[in-house]
Amino acid sequence: MNPAGRAVAVDFVEDEFEEIGYPETLPTYSPHMDESAAARRRLGKGRPDGAEEKVWFDDEDDFKAPSVRTFSGGRPAQLALPPPTTLREFLSQNMPSIPPLVYTLLACYTRFHRIGLSPTVVWDEAHFGKFASHYLKREFYFDVHPPLGKMLVGLAGLLSGYNGGFDFKSGVDYPPEVPYVAMRVMLATFGVGMVPLGWFTAIELGMTQWAAHLVALMVLFDVGWLCISRFILLDSMLLFFTFLAVFCLSKFHNQQAHPFDFDWWAWLAMTGISIGLVTSVKMVGLFVTALVGFYTLEDLWNKFGDLRLSTKEQAKHWGARILCLIILPILVFMATFKIHFMILNHSGPGDAQMSSLFQANLHGNDFHNNPLEIAIGSKVTIKNMAFGGGLLHSHVQTYPTGSNQQQVTCYHYKDENNEFWFWPAWDQKDTVWDPKYGSHDPSDEELRFLKHHDVVRLVHVPTTRNIHSHPIPAPITKANWEVSAYGNATIGDVQDNWVVEVLGDVVRGDVNRYLDPKSSTVDSRARIHALTTRLRFRHQVLGCYLSAGRTSLPQWGFKQIEVTCAKEEEGSKPAEGSIWNVESHWNTRLPPAARSLSRSPFITDFIHLNIAMMTSNNALIPDPDKEDLLASKPWEWPFLSVGLRMCGWGDQQIKYYLMGNPIIWWGGSISLIVATFVALGLVVRRQRYGGGKGARKPAPNSLNGDSGKNGAALVARPGDGLTQREWAQFWHVTKIAGGGWVLHYLPFLIMGRVTYIHHYLPTLYFAVLMFAHLLDYFVFQVPSTPSANPHTVPTSGVSLSDINSIPKMIRTFRALPRMTRIKLYVFSLTTSAIVGTFWWFRAVAWGMEGPVRNTWGLAWRENWNIYH
Numbered sequence: 001m002n003p004a005g006r007a008v009a010v011d012f013v014e015d016e017f018e019e020i021g022y023p024e025t026l027p028t029y030s031p032h033m034d035e036s037a038a039a040r041r042r043l044g045k046g047r048p049d050g051a052e053e054k055v056w057f058d059d060e061d062d063f064k065a066p067s068v069r070t071f072s073g074g075r076p077a078q079l080a081l082p083p084p085t086t087l088r089e090f091l092s093q094n095m096p097s098i099p100p101l102v103y104t105l106l107a108c109y110t111r112f113h114r115i116g117l118s119p120t121v122v123w124d125e126a127h128f129g130k131f132a133s134h135y136l137k138r139e140f141y142f143d144v145h146p147p148l149g150k151m152l153v154g155l156a157g158l159l160s161g162y163n164g165g166f167d168f169k170s171g172v173d174y175p176p177e178v179p180y181v182a183m184r185v186m187l188a189t190f191g192v193g194m195v196p197l198g199w200f201t202a203i204e205l206g207m208t209q210w211a212a213h214l215v216a217l218m219v220l221f222d223v224g225w226l227c228i229s230r231f232i233l234l235d236s237m238l239l240f241f242t243f244l245a246v247f248c249l250s251k252f253h254n255q256q257a258h259p260f261d262f263d264w265w266a267w268l269a270m271t272g273i274s275i276g277l278v279t280s281v282k283m284v285g286l287f288v289t290a291l292v293g294f295y296t297l298e299d300l301w302n303k304f305g306d307l308r309l310s311t312k313e314q315a316k317h318w319g320a321r322i323l324c325l326i327i328l329p330i331l332v333f334m335a336t337f338k339i340h341f342m343i344l345n346h347s348g349p350g351d352a353q354m355s356s357l358f359q360a361n362l363h364g365n366d367f368h369n370n371p372l373e374i375a376i377g378s379k380v381t382i383k384n385m386a387f388g389g390g391l392l393h394s395h396v397q398t399y400p401t402g403s404n405q406q407q408v409t410c411y412h413y414k415d416e417n418n419e420f421w422f423w424p425a426w427d428q429k430d431t432v433w434d435p436k437y438g439s440h441d442p443s444d445e446e447l448r449f450l451k452h453h454d455v456v457r458l459v460h461v462p463t464t465r466n467i468h469s470h471p472i473p474a475p476i477t478k479a480n481w482e483v484s485a486y487g488n489a490t491i492g493d494v495q496d497n498w499v500v501e502v503l504g505d506v507v508r509g510d511v512n513r514y515l516d517p518k519s520s521t522v523d524s525r526a527r528i529h530a531l532t533t534r535l536r537f538r539h540q541v542l543g544c545y546l547s548a549g550r551t552s553l554p555q556w557g558f559k560q561i562e563v564t565c566a567k568e569e570e571g572s573k574p575a576e577g578s579i580w581n582v583e584s585h586w587n588t589r590l591p592p593a594a595r596s597l598s599r600s601p602f603i604t605d606f607i608h609l610n611i612a613m614m615t616s617n618n619a620l621i622p623d624p625d626k627e628d629l630l631a632s633k634p635w636e637w638p639f640l641s642v643g644l645r646m647c648g649w650g651d652q653q654i655k656y657y658l659m660g661n662p663i664i665w666w667g668g669s670i671s672l673i674v675a676t677f678v679a680l681g682l683v684v685r686r687q688r689y690g691g692g693k694g695a696r697k698p699a700p701n702s703l704n705g706d707s708g709k710n711g712a713a714l715v716a717r718p719g720d721g722l723t724q725r726e727w728a729q730f731w732h733v734t735k736i737a738g739g740g741w742v743l744h745y746l747p748f749l750i751m752g753r754v755t756y757i758h759h760y761l762p763t764l765y766f767a768v769l770m771f772a773h774l775l776d777y778f779v780f781q782v783p784s785t786p787s788a789n790p791h792t793v794p795t796s797g798v799s800l801s802d803i804n805s806i807p808k809m810i811r812t813f814r815a816l817p818r819m820t821r822i823k824l825y826v827f828s829l830t831t832s833a834i835v836g837t838f839w840w841f842r843a844v845a846w847g848m849e850g851p852v853r854n855t856w857g858l859a860w861r862e863n864w865n866i867y868h
Contacts, residue, residue, distance in 0.1 A: 073729040103220055104196050120654070121169060123231065124231075126170035130167060133166060135150070135344070139348030140346065141348050144616045147280070148280035151339065157183055165177070180232065191225065197240070198243060198768075201215070206729050219765075221835055223660060225764075235761060241274060242285070260316065269328060272329045273329070276328065284744070300318065337605075341602070353390075355604070358600045368592070372529055376424055376456070379461060394460045399475055407557060408483045409562065449522045451526055452515055464489045469544065477549065479567070483565050499540050506532045511526050514526040531582065542565060544568070545566050545575070548561050634755055636757075637763075646658050651851045664771070668771045669767060671774045682727075682730070730777055784818075785818075785819065840858075843858075
């Protein structure tokens with residue numbers, strides 16, 4: 001005990017007590033602080049039980065009363081430091097910032113070194129570079145990923161002076177006018193930011209600096225993260241925002257002792273913004289969103305059990321989470337789509353994914369040249385109005401089952417196979433048609449406009465086959481009837497007839513009220529319009545409706561959307577997939593109609609595009625008839641059973657191989673298994689022996705313990721050896737690291753889409769945190785006791801230039817506490833393994849030149865197809 005202080009005995013349990021020393025005067029912050037600087041901080045001599053420690057400055061009227069954080073894991077509470085008064089004091093206070101700064105500089109070297117070595121389009125640069133071109137030319141395109149990452153790629157192109165004129169074909173050399181090196185460098189900056197985020201996250205999680213160094217080193221020297229960060233891809237941004245979300249969550253957790261303070265609100269809002277950003281890059285950001293969600297539910301559940309919180313305070317906590325972790329991320333996500341729509345206001349290759357009304361407002365679209373009113377004999381494309389709906393389509397390929405007739409599908413891209421004629425039913429014998437051109441002869445009869453309840457045939461223009469249905473189950477959705485293309489302009493039957501039903505018009509409302517059943521002419525207000533009139537096609541014989549769901553056909557149907565004749569109960573609400581509109585319209589007998597169309601609502605376009613993205617993503621399933629040499633299974637990732645060739649493998653090509661640092665990947669996976677058994681063991685031990693360093697002792701007059709009722713002895717419980725702080729710390733980091741890994745990994749085991757090794761890279765982060773956490777728990781957090789060796793060698797006077805200093809250094813090291821030496825051994829061994837393995841495999845990320853056999857020793861596993 002400090003002789004200048006006094007002892008306070010606190011009787012916790014029976015005869016146990018703990019001595020707590022309170023100094024008579026508060027020592028200065030550092031030995032370098034002079035008296036004038038130290039005088040700015042005052043503290044009373046001791047304080048009564050329950051009183052708060054008061055800290056203030058002489059020139060301030062108010063004071064700060066720091067509260068003691070409850071034992072919930074995370075970084076211990078830090079006292080506010082007084083402003084430095086000397087340069088030495090400033091350096092002393094900012095020493096913790098030196099390691100992340102050094103690691104950031106090293107990250108700049110590893111990420112930027114030889115980044116322009118390969119002058120060719122590498123791997124998925126063919127996709128995301130092309131999307132950057134569309135942004136710069138403002139052409140609307142479609143992709144399965146949200147737009148934020150691709151907009152940032154486009155911004156990198158804009159800032160580097162790219163004009164959008166290159167088409168980014170895979171394996172093609174970049175022309176001189178494409179600043180691909182500058183674009184790569186800008187995107188690699190996100191990879192640089194991952195390293196300091198790893199360090200600061202480890203610190204905020206409450207790890208020791210030993211463990212924080214290991215986390216930063218693993219992020220810095222993993223060749224998988226390094227390789228994926230050096231190209232024009234989305235993954236560096238996805239990883240950066242994933243790291244950012246975990247960091248913000250950890251920062252917010254450490255503000256829990258001061259609810260509703262500015263910092264509390266700031267980090268809660270930053271957590272919401274970060275999960276909105278990561279989800280706006282790729283939808284796998286929902287996995288880290290789920291981690292934040294589970295953390296929040298547990299936090300609110302614990303607060304619900306805290307009777308000190310009033311109902312009003314409980315409601316404020318719920319409201320804050322709803323605002324910052326639900327509403328704010330959604331607003332961020334929606335804002336990226338709003339900006340996406342604002343930039344891409346010209347017609348482009350992705351138009352067909354959107355509604356007809358959306359397309360009509362794009363610059364360069366030719367809809368304004370089309371006739372407005374639909375007539376018998378018109379050539380049209382027919383758009384499904386469900387969210388994510390495509391264009392009615394047919395092609396010469398036939399169904400392999402069922403009728404074996406020509407396939408009818410929904411397709412999300414424009415081509416001539418989407419074109420159909422409206423022809424009259426077979427029983428209308430007075431009409432003459434020219435099968436070659438499909439145009440109505442004006443000398444035959446008057447022009448007849450299409451209206452509600454007209455019976456027509458939908459004739460496929462390229463093949464002249466009729467859209468047909470019959471009582472044969474559809475190939476996938478067996479509850480519906482198959483829709484096929486049958487016959488030609490002269491061969492067909494009544495199964496080709498469809499009844500047009502008009503549901504209304506998105507601009508004009510209910511147009512059927514203008515119909516006169518007794519009149520032979522159609523009121524102009526009841527006519528069917530292109531783009532806006534909502535139609536259904538009911539089969540005249542079967543009574544079912546032409547429908548497109550979200551079910552994709554197998555490879556024999558080119559993964560296009562299945563079209564069926566869906567049965568409906570009478571009086572039921574029309575299914576969304578059975579509603580259509582005319583999109584493109586050609587009729588030489590009708591003049592172009594200039595019209596002013598209202599824009600489709602943003603929320604409708606937002607939902608439409610997101611459903612189209614999900615539908616297309618779900619169609620990315622493995623083809624059993626085709627081997628994908630790049631694809632891999634999720635169970636092959638944790639122990640690095642596979643790698644991925646990112647480019648051609650010729651002797652004259654620069655070659656990149658996507659894999660990981662084996663020490664990091666294997667160590668992380670093993671740590672997850674070990675953590676499971678450690679967590680189970682701790683739970684069992686605490687249940688058996690109780691918590692803490694020890695429980696109450698048996699009474700002196702009791703043989704086996706205190707006597708309870710009926711003379712039974714109460715046996716002492718020794719405890720599990722963990723303080724409340726240590727217990728909370730272990731579980732806090734375990735839940736973040738282990739829970740994050742499970743939430744990121746398990747979905748890939750159950751999803752049906754094709755998977756690649758780079759899908760594991762966000763998951764790897766949580767394995768890295770677990771690896772460092774277990775080393776921290778078993779080694780670095782163990783307190784070091786002073787050495788029993790009385791011959792302690794002072795460290796002063798030790799110089800590497802003096803050969804006699806080497807034995808002195810060895811004796812100094814041996815004089816260190818045994819646990820300190822163990823920590824140094826473990827840290828040095830782990831660091832050497834990480835850095836050494838990185839250096840061995842550095843060529844797979846920095847580029848292998850010449851024949852790959854010249855780079856030997858890389859095939860540590862047979863499945864790594866580096867050499868074969």
